[in-house]
Amino acid sequence: MRYTFTTLLGVLLLATAGVAHAQQVNIGGFDRLTVYKQEKLGDKHYLFTGSVELERGDTTIFADAVEFFEDEDRAIATGNVVVIQGANRIAADRAEFNTHTQLGTFYRASGVATVRQGRQRGGSGLGGGGITVPQMSQDNDVYYFGETVEKVGTKKYKITNGGFSTCVQPTPRWDLTADTIILNIDHYTLLRQALLNVKGVPMMYLPILYYPTKDEERATGFLIPTYGISTIRGQSIHNAFFWAINRSQDATFLYDWFSKAGNGTGGEYRYNMGRGNDGRLTMYSLDQKATTLTNSDGSQTVRGASRSFTANGSASQTLPHNFRARAQVDYFSSLQTNQTFFTDVTAATNNTRRYSANVYGMLAGITMNGTFNRTEYFTAVSGTSTSSQVQGTSPQISLTRSERPLFGNAVYFGASSEISHLDRLTKTDDALVPGGDRSLSRFDVTPQLRYPFKKFPFFTVNSTLSWRETYYTRSLDPTDTSGNTLVDTGVERHYATMATQLVGPVFTRVWNTPDNGYAEKFKHTIEPVFAADRTTTINNYARIVKIDGTDYTYGDTTRLSYGINNRLYAKRKVGTISQALEILAFEISQTYYTNASASLVDPRYATSTASTAANNFSPVALNLRASPSQTITANLRAEVDSKYKQLRQMSVNTNLNLRQMLQVSAGWSRSFYIAELPGFNVKDSLSNWLNGQANLQTRDRRYGAVYSYTYDIKKAAMLQQRISLFYNAQCCGIAAEYQRYNYAGLPSYIVPADHRFFLSFTLAGLGNFSPFSGGLSGAPR
Numbered sequence: 001m002r003y004t005f006t007t008l009l010g011v012l013l014l015a016t017a018g019v020a021h022a023q024q025v026n027i028g029g030f031d032r033l034t035v036y037k038q039e040k041l042g043d044k045h046y047l048f049t050g051s052v053e054l055e056r057g058d059t060t061i062f063a064d065a066v067e068f069f070e071d072e073d074r075a076i077a078t079g080n081v082v083v084i085q086g087a088n089r090i091a092a093d094r095a096e097f098n099t100h101t102q103l104g105t106f107y108r109a110s111g112v113a114t115v116r117q118g119r120q121r122g123g124s125g126l127g128g129g130g131i132t133v134p135q136m137s138q139d140n141d142v143y144y145f146g147e148t149v150e151k152v153g154t155k156k157y158k159i160t161n162g163g164f165s166t167c168v169q170p171t172p173r174w175d176l177t178a179d180t181i182i183l184n185i186d187h188y189t190l191l192r193q194a195l196l197n198v199k200g201v202p203m204m205y206l207p208i209l210y211y212p213t214k215d216e217e218r219a220t221g222f223l224i225p226t227y228g229i230s231t232i233r234g235q236s237i238h239n240a241f242f243w244a245i246n247r248s249q250d251a252t253f254l255y256d257w258f259s260k261a262g263n264g265t266g267g268e269y270r271y272n273m274g275r276g277n278d279g280r281l282t283m284y285s286l287d288q289k290a291t292t293l294t295n296s297d298g299s300q301t302v303r304g305a306s307r308s309f310t311a312n313g314s315a316s317q318t319l320p321h322n323f324r325a326r327a328q329v330d331y332f333s334s335l336q337t338n339q340t341f342f343t344d345v346t347a348a349t350n351n352t353r354r355y356s357a358n359v360y361g362m363l364a365g366i367t368m369n370g371t372f373n374r375t376e377y378f379t380a381v382s383g384t385s386t387s388s389q390v391q392g393t394s395p396q397i398s399l400t401r402s403e404r405p406l407f408g409n410a411v412y413f414g415a416s417s418e419i420s421h422l423d424r425l426t427k428t429d430d431a432l433v434p435g436g437d438r439s440l441s442r443f444d445v446t447p448q449l450r451y452p453f454k455k456f457p458f459f460t461v462n463s464t465l466s467w468r469e470t471y472y473t474r475s476l477d478p479t480d481t482s483g484n485t486l487v488d489t490g491v492e493r494h495y496a497t498m499a500t501q502l503v504g505p506v507f508t509r510v511w512n513t514p515d516n517g518y519a520e521k522f523k524h525t526i527e528p529v530f531a532a533d534r535t536t537t538i539n540n541y542a543r544i545v546k547i548d549g550t551d552y553t554y555g556d557t558t559r560l561s562y563g564i565n566n567r568l569y570a571k572r573k574v575g576t577i578s579q580a581l582e583i584l585a586f587e588i589s590q591t592y593y594t595n596a597s598a599s600l601v602d603p604r605y606a607t608s609t610a611s612t613a614a615n616n617f618s619p620v621a622l623n624l625r626a627s628p629s630q631t632i633t634a635n636l637r638a639e640v641d642s643k644y645k646q647l648r649q650m651s652v653n654t655n656l657n658l659r660q661m662l663q664v665s666a667g668w669s670r671s672f673y674i675a676e677l678p679g680f681n682v683k684d685s686l687s688n689w690l691n692g693q694a695n696l697q698t699r700d701r702r703y704g705a706v707y708s709y710t711y712d713i714k715k716a717a718m719l720q721q722r723i724s725l726f727y728n729a730q731c732c733g734i735a736a737e738y739q740r741y742n743y744a745g746l747p748s749y750i751v752p753a754d755h756r757f758f759l760s761f762t763l764a765g766l767g768n769f770s771p772f773s774g775g776l777s778g779a780p781r
Helices: 004-021 335-341 596-600
Strands: 032-035 037-042 045-056 059-069 074-085 088-098 104-116 139-153 156-165 174-184 188-198 201-212 226-230 234-246 249-258 262-274 277-288 291-294 300-303 306-319 323-332 352-363 366-382 385-406 411-428 431-437 440-456 459-472 491-503 507-512 521-535 557-574 577-593 620-629 632-640 647-658 662-671 688-697 703-712 717-728 732-741 754-763
Touching (some): 088 139, 139 174, 577 596
Antiparallel strands (some): 032 045, 074 088, 088 104, 174 188, 226 234, 226 754, 234 249, 249 262, 262 277, 291 300, 306 323, 352 366, 366 385, 385 411, 411 431, 440 459, 521 557, 557 577, 620 632
16 A cells, blocks of 8 residues: 555566566576576576566566575565566565465565455344445455565465555555454455554554455445444444345344443344345344433433343235235334434334234235234333333234126125224233223124216216124123223124215316416316215114224214315426426315214324314314425425314424435424313423424535434423534545434433434445444435
């Protein structure tokens, strides 16, 4: 590395001098031996001086002088020694080598070798950060130097007290030095007592470093470690080993060291067999030692030693007869540890663990679906004590007959049925509470007739008639007025539903604007929407255990839904093609219920379950969408209480994308205080959130920054902030991230405030590593 230009200049000068004055010598069986002067020092012992050039096969040696022992095939070269073998070069003050095997030792040497770097990839783990390595498959020049460089194989070198770099600049931005380096071109590199220097400043020490240089798309080897620091975890070092099992499988194994928290180990296995057969499983275990944490209010919490683990993954597999199986797991053994070690706001506030498996397909025109799933929702009670709700099916088998035409396509018939065991459990600290088992089995069948009326394109009517028959193996005790006691007595439910949906008449107007700089033409549509449905009486409603939305259906109820949609379209150039794009839409809707209690369980309105006050009218839902160009979109959603004429909830979201150089997203969500409305009359339970993220980078991704935040307006508190900075040069890069968390007072969150810092390097030909805990997951590399 330090002698690269001297090496190349020496090669040119020696080659030029050889052509002008050298003589050809036929000694030692070389393909070519060119010297200025030859001396015979003994039997088969020669001294060549003056721009010596030896060539055998693809290897050429230049030197000022060469002492050659013909019977031993041994040569000692001194003075401006240069060895060229294919694309590889070595320059040295002195060299001893075997002219037959072309192996030897070079003193005060430097060299350049060309390697093809394979691609290494890991996946996301705890926190979704995972292993990320640059997708490099191009040739990289490796410059190396050392007190001694031993060529011990065709493409294998042992370097003592030296180093190497893949930087091509005259003054390399980084290099790795070590006591001993084994450089095996197209295979691996092993360093002992390695030190990473950036701009001459020592940045990282590693007792041993192994990384691959195979001529493959993926290569087995250790990844570059990452350093971090956190208030809760202390200083941390993350490192991983990537195993390219074969073309279809790979695995990653990692080790995390935390000065305060303990040690973490984990791994990820991935496979992709083609045709949608793929999967991924990540597991992480933390052996946490006892520690004292300082809470946001200044108090201290003592946590004992513990061991916890997480598992995250998914898989998809084709089965015979065009069936397919899927599985998914997102599981943690400790809510407290899970929230402590996640590093993004979504994961850090996650209080749900789940796992599921599913098999589906079609046979004889019937869609079959079998599912097993289990989801557990946690809420904090006090301190480290938690309560949880378990929901799931074990299993759920559904059969669906898709619609078939009857009577010459005038009427369509379809049917669905379901057999399921529904799990509903209430726990405290993983123990079932008394009366907390509300699980039961349910058998359900629903045939349906549909009559579509589509005679006019501007006016459509869809009418359906369905019958639902359901049997529950358990029911509510009719003698218990609280409605919370279950008995092992079955109950049957049946009802019919008649529904009609009308769209139109649609009113349309078009403006041709050929001279308009924004669009060639505009189109405005006004679309009235009306739907009515009637559900017959359900006699056993009071005895039905309410498990999901299906069980909350109210009998003897008519619902009338009505609204109007306004849409504005613009025909604009998208590339070279003109397309009609929706640039503005405003929708308003409401529902009337003859049974006021039905307003409390209507899933079409976000605030239906937030209030306990029944109303014959739903809130008025307003939705405004705007997309004036492909670079910006915005959406506003609001619900207005129909009785008190006040806002219940409002949310606004917007996104900006400028040529992938600037990406900005922002959102605001608020629930409003209504003194007379239960569910909205307690100010402390209302939310007012502001969040956003900005990603700024140069077009060549050389420089960039990512900033995100979540702000609680009601409490005037910043819940989390995160900023990531990265710099990528031709041969190296650096990424740093700072995070600040304080979720004190949030429901279901029991982790104290934390400050976190991560630092990662990217080295050409080596790649980089980000910890499974998610640091630097938002910084492009």
